[in-house]
Amino acid sequence: MHPTFAVIFLTTLIGVGQGLFLALFTEQSYSAINLLPAQESSFYVTGSVIAMAFLVGGLIAAIGHLGKPIYMITRAWRGVTQWRTSWLSRELIALPLVMGLVFLYGVIHYFGWDANLLGTEEVKGQLTLVLGTIGSFAVFALFIATGMIYASIKFLQEWATPLTVFNYILLGGASGFTLAAAYSAWAAPELVGFYAGWAMIITFAALITRAASLIRNARIKYKSTIQTAIGVRHTKVQQKAMGMMGGSFNTREYFHGATAAFFKSVKWIFLVLVFPVPLLLLWAGMDGSKALLVLAFVTQYVGLLFERWFFFAQANHPQNLYYQTV
Amino acid sequence: MTQLALVIDLNVCVGCHACVTSCKQWNTSGQAGPLFDDNPFTKDPTGTFFNRVQTYEIGEFPKTETLHFPKSCLHCEDAPCVPVCPTGASHKRSEDGIVLVDYDKCIGCKYCSWACPYGMREFDEQQKVMKKCTLCVDRIYDETLDERDRKPACVLACPTSARLFGDVHDPDSDASVAIRERGGYQLMPEWGTKPANHYLPRRKTELNIHEDELVRVDNPLKKEDIRHETSKDVSLDDWLM
Numbered sequence: 001m002h003p004t005f006a007v008i009f010l011t012t013l014i015g016v017g018q019g020l021f022l023a024l025f026t027e028q029s030y031s032a033i034n035l036l037p038a039q040e041s042s043f044y045v046t047g048s049v050i051a052m053a054f055l056v057g058g059l060i061a062a063i064g065h066l067g068k069p070i071y072m073i074t075r076a077w078r079g080v081t082q083w084r085t086s087w088l089s090r091e092l093i094a095l096p097l098v099m100g101l102v103f104l105y106g107v108i109h110y111f112g113w114d115a116n117l118l119g120t121e122e123v124k125g126q127l128t129l130v131l132g133t134i135g136s137f138a139v140f141a142l143f144i145a146t147g148m149i150y151a152s153i154k155f156l157q158e159w160a161t162p163l164t165v166f167n168y169i170l171l172g173g174a175s176g177f178t179l180a181a182a183y184s185a186w187a188a189p190e191l192v193g194f195y196a197g198w199a200m201i202i203t204f205a206a207l208i209t210r211a212a213s214l215i216r217n218a219r220i221k222y223k224s225t226i227q228t229a230i231g232v233r234h235t236k237v238q239q240k241a242m243g244m245m246g247g248s249f250n251t252r253e254y255f256h257g258a259t260a261a262f263f264k265s266v267k268w269i270f271l272v273l274v275f276p277v278p279l280l281l282l283w284a285g286m287d288g289s290k291a292l293l294v295l296a297f298v299t300q301y302v303g304l305l306f307e308r309w310f311f312f313a314q315a316n317h318p319q320n321l322y323y324q325t326v
Numbered sequence: 327m328t329q330l331a332l333v334i335d336l337n338v339c340v341g342c343h344a345c346v347t348s349c350k351q352w353n354t355s356g357q358a359g360p361l362f363d364d365n366p367f368t369k370d371p372t373g374t375f376f377n378r379v380q381t382y383e384i385g386e387f388p389k390t391e392t393l394h395f396p397k398s399c400l401h402c403e404d405a406p407c408v409p410v411c412p413t414g415a416s417h418k419r420s421e422d423g424i425v426l427v428d429y430d431k432c433i434g435c436k437y438c439s440w441a442c443p444y445g446m447r448e449f450d451e452q453q454k455v456m457k458k459c460t461l462c463v464d465r466i467y468d469e470t471l472d473e474r475d476r477k478p479a480c481v482l483a484c485p486t487s488a489r490l491f492g493d494v495h496d497p498d499s500d501a502s503v504a505i506r507e508r509g510g511y512q513l514m515p516e517w518g519t520k521p522a523n524h525y526l527p528r529r530k531t532e533l534n535i536h537e538d539e540l541v542r543v544d545n546p547l548k549k550e551d552i553r554h555e556t557s558k559d560v561s562l563d564d565w566l567m
Contacts, residue, residue: 001440067434067454075433078413085409088437092412152410155443155517223516224443226382230395231511231525234384243346243378243397246371249448253439318514319445322380322397 001156002253003312006064011146012175012304013061014095015168017054018139019176020047020183021102023195025132027180032123036194041109043187044128048106050183051176055099062095087148094142101135143169150311157220158315163213170206171274171304177202178278178300181285182293189288196282196293203282203300207275210307214267217314224318239324250323256313266310273303329403329423330461331522332481333490333501333510334396337529341379341394345480345489349377349398349459352479356464358429362452374448376459377480393528396489398480399446399459400513400521401425407438407447416456423495423522424463429455443517466491494522 024047030036063072079092108128117126147165154160177199184191226237242251256263278300285292353376354361363373377398384391401418405425408418415431416438418424427438427447432455439447439456447458462478465471475482481489492501501524504510510524 065435067432067449071433071454075413075431078415078431079433080412082409082412082414086412086437088410088435089412149437153406153441155406156440224514228514228516229444230382230393231513231527232382232384232393236384236386238383239380240383240392241381243380244372244375246365246369248372248378249374249439250445253436253449254445317440317445318443318517322445 001312001315001317002256003309004065006061007312008305008308009061010058010065011168012058012301012308013054014058014098014142014146015172015304016175016179016301017051017058017102018098018142019173020051020054020179021098021105021176022136022139022173023177023180023198024048024051025105025136026198027191027194028125028132029129030194032125032129037188037190038124039188039191041112044109045106046187047180047183048102048109050179051102052099052106055095055102059095059099087145087152091142091145091149094138094145098135098138098142101131101138105131105135140169143172150315155224155318156315157222158217159311161213161216163209163216166209167206167213170202170209171307174199174203174206174274174278175297175300175304178282178293178297181282182290182297185285185288185290185293192288192293193286196286199296200279200282203275203279210274222316222318224321226321226324229318229321239322242323242325250319254317254320254323258313263310263313266306266313270303270306270310273299274307275303277303327423327495328421328493329401329495329522330466330492331401331423331494331501331524332398332461332478333492333494333504333524333526335488335490335504335508335526336393336395337488337526338486339379339394339396339484339488340486341381341392342485343379344483344485345396346375346377346379348479348483350375352462352465353460358460358464359453361457362450364451374450374457376448376457391528396480397444397446398523399425399461400444400519400523401459401461403520403522404518406517406519407442410437410441412437422493424461425458426460426463427456427458429453429457432456443514443519444521494524 024044027036028044031038063069066072079089082089083093105128108131113127114125115127117130144165147168150159151161151164177195181192181195181199184195227233278296281292281296285296350361361374365371366373377396380395380397382393382395384393401424405418408416408425413431413433415428417426419426434454434456436449436456447456450457466476466478468476477491481491490501490504492499494501494505496502504526505524508526510526512521512524
């Protein structure tokens with residue numbers, strides 16, 4: 001498939017925003033049962049603002065994937081109507097939902113509103129705890145919807161695996177927790193160890209699932225062949241003409257257009273930038289080094305851009321069987 | 327239930343592209359607006375078409391065969407492009423099974439084109455919406471046309487009648503009979519999309535006549551051997567007479 005930068009930025013940016021929100025809420029729920037020191041509301045407010053910035057950035061990137069930007073206003077609202085069948089529609093519902101809940105979470109922290117929802121006076125911030133729980137479910141729903149958009153297309157065999165969904169969850173979570181580690185170096189230095197530790201664990205888990213999907217994809221046996229595509233039983237079939245000479249949507253949309261060497265190098269670039277380098281930087285930054293933690297996040301995010309490019313480029317669409325003289 | 331479809335006879339398609347040009351002409355002039363063309367008369371011409379004719383070479387020289395392969399939306403009975411559409415722009419009509427895109431609802435996200443294993447949809451770079459074969463839905467129901475003209479443009483244009491149009495759910499339609507009796511098949515059956523369009527295979531008409539069918543062993547002329555001189559020997563006939 002042709003990697004679209006709108007989708008590359010959309011999925012990576014909202015992944016960071018979702019992961020950061022999960023990181024913030026994890027801290028709050030841990031502190032509610034006294035496993036971590038409680039934080040000032042400003043910690044959650046600033047964190048929510050940063051998470052919102054990434055989510056809004058993703059939404060803006062998504063506009064680039066529409067036919068015309070104006071469709072965002074005139075037509076995109078229809079996108080919520082087909083939630084019964086379309087994972088893209090479900091994502092279009094989950095994304096504003098997550099944004100709304102993150103916004104509310106930040107607002108309620110900012111004003112310090114609270115209510116006795118759990119029937120005990122001892123736990124502080126019950127309103128945000130309940131809202132955060134709902135938000136976390138929404139975040140996972142969004143991760144699953146994003147992953148399923150790709151995993152549900154059964155004939156894009158590189159994508160049609162549960163590993164795709166796990167990769168979206170874990171890579172988004174890893175980048176969000178890495179950002180949380182960098183953020184806490186400023187806002188709450190005592191949390192750096194907690195966030196950096198979890199960022200390393202999630203990054204390592206993502207390495208396992210992403211490597212598993214790479215190994216799986218390396219040995220895919222394609223179901224469709226040129227023989228089934230045109231229905232001719234002969235071992236040797238060669239395309240002579242595609243029906244056009246100057247190219248068409250079919251020759252542009254479904255091919256990455258890069259050289260084999262570039263394609264292969266992107267794989268190694270992302271494997272280095274997303275996993276070992278941030279792991280080392282996070283480990284080295286456990287003492288609270290701001291520069292190392294920021295570098296860990298930036299490296300991982302840039303690596304994720306390569307990862308997402310490769311994710312698209314690697315998918316081999318069966319329609320390419322009809323366009324073999326590209 | 328009706329399922330309109332095309333049945334394309336690869337045995338008689340000569341690859342003339344008349345269906346391509348007539349399709350483009352009809353569908354670029356309709357009320358849905360023109361089909362985009364870029365650089366039509368200069369280098370690297372490109373544009374949106376609903377129908378293409380491709381050419382394949384089967385076998386190895388000198389034992390080769392050329393196959394011309396018209397390729398347009400198959401109007402799948404279980405169309406994978408329809409459920410993925412977030413806006414409901416991509417839909418399958420219940421009354422006649424035609425898969426259509428509502429150009430006023432499409433947001434141009436191209437997700438449906440990813441979900442079509444055949445690559446039958448083409449994005450209009452000017453209107454910025456997804457387009458595809460409509461089976462000339464604006465023509466086949468047009469009662470101002472002669473009844474014989476109420477067929478898709480490609481079907482009417484085909485000089486060798488390689489394209490049949492009809493209801494593949496009606497067992498007595500020309501299309502269904504052709505599929506049944508002439509080995510009609512579907513493309514990429516492995517994905518369970520159940521394409522409504524069918525293709526009829528290339529066939530070779532061979533006469534299987536053996537030597538002994540040309541020269542009868544029990545030829546009565548030879549039996550009596552009247553072309554030879556009569557034997558001088560006494561035969562059974564002489565004896566009886």
